[in-house]
Every structure is written in structure tokens, then in C-alpha cells.
Amino acid sequence: MTSFLVIAALLGVLVFALLLRPLWAHERLVALTVGVLALASAGLLYQLVGTPRALNPAIVRGPQTLAEGITQLEAALREHPDQTEGWVLLARAYQSEGRTAQARDALDKAAKLAPNDPDILVEAAQARANADPGRHFDATAVALLQSALQANPAHQRARWFLGVWQRQSGQSAQAAATWTPLLDQVDARTASSLREQINLAREDAGLFPLPPPAAPKPLLTAEVALDPSLAARLPATARIFVIARQVGGSPIPVAAQKHAIGELPLTVALSDADSPMPNLKLSQVRQIELSARVSLDGTASPAPDAPASAVVQVTLPTSAPVRLLIKAR
Numbered sequence: 001m002t003s004f005l006v007i008a009a010l011l012g013v014l015v016f017a018l019l020l021r022p023l024w025a026h027e028r029l030v031a032l033t034v035g036v037l038a039l040a041s042a043g044l045l046y047q048l049v050g051t052p053r054a055l056n057p058a059i060v061r062g063p064q065t066l067a068e069g070i071t072q073l074e075a076a077l078r079e080h081p082d083q084t085e086g087w088v089l090l091a092r093a094y095q096s097e098g099r100t101a102q103a104r105d106a107l108d109k110a111a112k113l114a115p116n117d118p119d120i121l122v123e124a125a126q127a128r129a130n131a132d133p134g135r136h137f138d139a140t141a142v143a144l145l146q147s148a149l150q151a152n153p154a155h156q157r158a159r160w161f162l163g164v165w166q167r168q169s170g171q172s173a174q175a176a177a178t179w180t181p182l183l184d185q186v187d188a189r190t191a192s193s194l195r196e197q198i199n200l201a202r203e204d205a206g207l208f209p210l211p212p213p214a215a216p217k218p219l220l221t222a223e224v225a226l227d228p229s230l231a232a233r234l235p236a237t238a239r240i241f242v243i244a245r246q247v248g249g250s251p252i253p254v255a256a257q258k259h260a261i262g263e264l265p266l267t268v269a270l271s272d273a274d275s276p277m278p279n280l281k282l283s284q285v286r287q288i289e290l291s292a293r294v295s296l297d298g299t300a301s302p303a304p305d306a307p308a309s310a311v312v313q314v315t316l317p318t319s320a321p322v323r324l325l326i327k328a329r
């Protein structure tokens with residue numbers, strides 16, 4: 001029964017903290033109200049359909065404030081200090097109140113309980129830096145980051161923070177080498193700013209900057225034309241969107257380009273540079289649905305009656321251009 005109560009308390013506080021965390025920074029009264037109502041509703045439901053006598057109200061009484069929730073969680077962890085998620089939650093609660101040293105200590109305990117969890121290791125390392133007046137990663141934090149990378153060499157935050165420590169320590173060449181693999185993991189915009197940081201580190205180390213990134217190889221070419229009967233009816237402000245979507249996948253395009261109506265007819269070469277989603281690029285899909293449509297107001301929001309081409313299903317990669325003719329609907 002004691003284990004059940006501890007788990008119930010942990011879950012209650014966990015839901016309270018995680019779900020209401022976005023509100024806590026700006027709307028504390030609203031966050032508290034929602035949290036108290038949720039916990040009270042759960043208690044009432046149990047009274048109606050559960051076994052009320054099995055519960056000790058002194059133990060499971062829901063927190064009325066975040067501070068009270070922290071106190072309850074601290075008490076629960078004193079009884080059951082092997083609850084990894086409890087220490088992580090407690091640390092985040094401390095952080096929300098600016099108690100960085102206590103957050104550091106709580107995450108230290110979580111890291112010892114989960115030495116192979118890279119997310120917890122990185123969070124523990126970051127907490128140590130947050131607790132330092134100069135925001136520096138100490139030797140323990142560096143060891144945590146290195147352990148996280150050993151557990152998951154593709155962990156982006158671990159690699160980034162390790163490079164930050166190396167820059168702080170004057171190891172500019174090592175920082176550049178640590179960060180460089182991230183260029184293949186992040187989206188184009190992030191890669192651009194990251195490349196600047198890498199080149200600054202390389203410059204400080206007396207190294208030449210990285211060569212500019214090669215232009216992505218086109219995977220698909222489309223020849224887009226407009227039905228002559230539409231030419232005089234479309235305003236000069238209209239825009240053409242050429243869109244590739246994954247067959248049977250998300251409605252979000254895997255590649256897209258925008259052009260002025262005056263560019264028609266035009267030839268469009270689509271590549272990974274045209275992928276709006278960093279986690280799904282054109283080169284990662286085999287079959288796409290390709291189409292072109294007109295936007296009268298120049299925005300990406302499709303209008304149901306806007307002129308558009310037929311949707312063509314294409315298997316990638318393809319060498320022959322795909323012809324799209326935009327007609328009135």
C-alpha cells in the first residue's frame with residue numbers, strides 16, 4: 001500500500017508540474033487553479049468508485065501550491081530514494097523556483113540511478129552549469145556529457161554542450177571537431193548558424209574555415225506551365241507553389257518551392273534544400289505526390305477553387321522531368 005501511495009503522489013505531482021509548467025511562468029493563479037481542480041477531481045472520483053478506506057488522506061492529499069508539491073515530493077523521495085523520475089521531476093521543480101543548487105543535487109542523484117540514460121546525464125550536466133556563477137561546466141559535468149555521448153553518439157545536446165565546455169576551456173580545435181558532426185543532424189537554418197560557430201572556433205585555433213556546403217543534388221525536376229486561358233485572369237501578385245508530399249504520409253510537404261506567376265513556364269529542381277521538415281527530407285522518401293497550384297494572395301494556404309495541376313505520383317529518384325499543367329478547376 002505504501003508503494004502505491006508513493007507512486008500515486010509522484011504521478012500526481014508529475015502531472016501537476018509537467019502539464020502546468022508552461023502556465024507557471026506567466027499565469028501562476030491559473031496554473032494552481034487547474035492543478036488543484038484536477039487533483040480534487042481525481043480524489044472525488046476515487047471516493048465515488050474506489051475504496052476510500054484504502055487511502056490515508058494525510059499521505060495522498062494533493063498539493064495546493066507548487067511549494068507544497070515540492071515538499072510532498074521531497075518526503076516521498078526520502079522514503080523511496082530509488083525513484084529516478086522523481087528526482088528529475090524534483091529538480092525541474094527546483095529550477096522553476098530558481099533553486100539551481102538543489103536542482104543540481106537532485107539531478108546528480110538521478111544520474112547515478114540512470115547512468116546509461118543520455119537525456120538524464122545531459123540534464124544533470126546542464127544543471128551543474130546552471131548552478132555555477134559563471135555558467136561553466138565542471139569536471140563532473142564534462143564526465144556526464146562524455147558518458148552521454150558514449151551511450152548515444154548522435155545525442156545533439158550532449159555534443160553541443162561538450163563543445164561549449166571545450167570553447168570555455170580554450171580548446172577551440174577540439175570544440176570545432178566536436179560540433180562538426182552536428183551539421184549532418186540539424187536543419188539547414190540551424191546548420192548555417194552552427195557553421196559560423198565552428199568556423200569561429202577554427203579561426204581561434206589557427207585553422208582554415210570549413211569549405212562551403214555543396215549544393216544538394218536535385219532529386220526531381222518539374223516543368224510547370226500555365227493553361228493559356230488563365231494567363232489574363234490571374235493578378236501579377238499571384239504565386240505558384242510546387243509541392244511534393246509523401247504518398248500516404250503527412251500532409252506537410254517534403255519539398256516545396258514558391259515562384260512568381262510571371263516566371264511561368266518554369267523548370268523547378270527539387271532537392272533536400274527544399275525540405276521544410278528537418279526530420280524528413282526529400283531524399284528519405286521513395287514515392288511522392290507532385291503538384292503545382294496557384295495562390296491568388298501569395299500565401300501558402302490553399303484555396304479550394306484555386307487553379308492547380310493534376311497530382312502526379314513519382315518514384316524517386318527520377319531523371320526525366322515531370323510535366324505539370326496548371327488549369328482552372
